[in-house]
């Protein structure tokens with residue numbers, strides 16, 4: 001049980017009167033109450049980094065849009081999670097993500113199960129208004145059981161965080177900056193020769209796209225299991 | 241893709257690193273300082289794979305984290321640096337006063353022909369004979385002197401091809417003497 005002194009904040013999200021604990025984010029409180037806010041980098045059980053900007057929301061009295069996954073709830077806050085302005089921003093962010101690497105859904109292992117594809121459909125994106133970059137990214141299939149296809153990576157860093165925070169291996173990290181940024185394993189070695197990877201597969205299952213997948217999966221066959229994460233976190237908290 | 245250079249760590253180098261880590265280890269932000277010292281200590285001013293692995297093990301830092309840090313900050317070199325470093329400013333002021341031509345002719349003279357390299361926004365190239373490193377920066381903060389070129393940490397303003405050629409010949413003679 002939480003101590004009775006827990007500070008509770010009351011706020012409005014999309015006109016509904018809600019409450020959350022002071023350390024909770026807008027995204028968490030919205031989720032508990034069945035209000036959908038799009039997200040790509042955020043994931044229950046991992047630290048929040050605010051990397052993708054999909055979760056931008058409007059807050060009354062503030063001109064700036066704020067990322068719901070890293071903004072704590074405040075007393076009297078009035079949040080809007082959906083508006084034309086927000087839809088436009090979200091669409092633009094997604095379109096830019098699609099142009100940055102090579103997302104060819106029709107041949108992707110995650111076709112039909114991809115978080116990015118799902119958000120695009122939800123926002124009614126049928127085509128992209130920016131030129132595609134068509135970079136030549138590598139595919140590393142050196143691991144016994146898993147593959148990373150950098151062409152589909154959106155640099156959300158979920159793999160980096162789950163491997164560090166939950167598995168404790170810290171096999172992944174990000175190299176470079178800006179358009180040159182990439183996820184790497186160890187000292188930028190083939191994943192298969194990594195000394196730190198335990199082969200647990202957590203990174204594969206939290207990856208929102210088809211960038212990380214299991215060997216032997218063909219188009220649309222890569223179903224990701226996410227349930228383990230809240231479960232693991234809950235069990236650990238109980239043991240503390 | 242960036243690859244690391246292999247160079248086994250001598251015992252004396254290990255002792256040096258142990259000392260640096262003992263002085264700084266544990267403090268937040270210590271890693272940057274340790275890596276910086278390690279690079280300064282290396283005669284060719286770079287961080288070989290073995291050095292990174294040693295620092296990772298001794299400071300309990302994940303390998304991937306180390307690689308992330310040394311590729312994020314431009315000050316770290318992963319390849320042995322040339323005996324002479326020529327750094328050409330590619331800032332706006334220097335660009336409008338001809339720094340692209342200076343860079344192109346320098347690269348040509350030192351045997352680099354890849355046009356992709358010329359287009360890159362940050363260049364760090366080493367000649368195979370280990371004599372020269374060519375770099376670019378975004379601005380030296382000396383725009384009034386544009387175009388600016390730094391040769392072995394000395395700043396030359398109003399650089400032109402003739403002066404650069406003369407400098408290059410001078411460096412060639414000096415390096416041959418050593």
Ligand code: SF4
Pocket residue numbers: 162163167169170171172196197198199200201202203204
């Ligand atoms: S399989 Fe597990 S240990 Fe290996 S990289 Fe993925 S999360 Fe880390």
Ligand code: SF4
Pocket residue numbers: 152153154155156157158159160183203206207208209211212
């Ligand atoms: S590999 Fe997947 S989980 Fe990792 S950063 Fe890329 S998209 Fe995110």
Ligand code: FES
Pocket residue numbers: 038039040041042049050051052053054055056067068069070
């Ligand atoms: S979900 Fe909030 S920034 Fe990615």
Ligand code: FES
Pocket residue numbers: 329330331332333334335378379380381382383384386387388
């Ligand atoms: S642009 Fe070259 S010194 Fe500023």
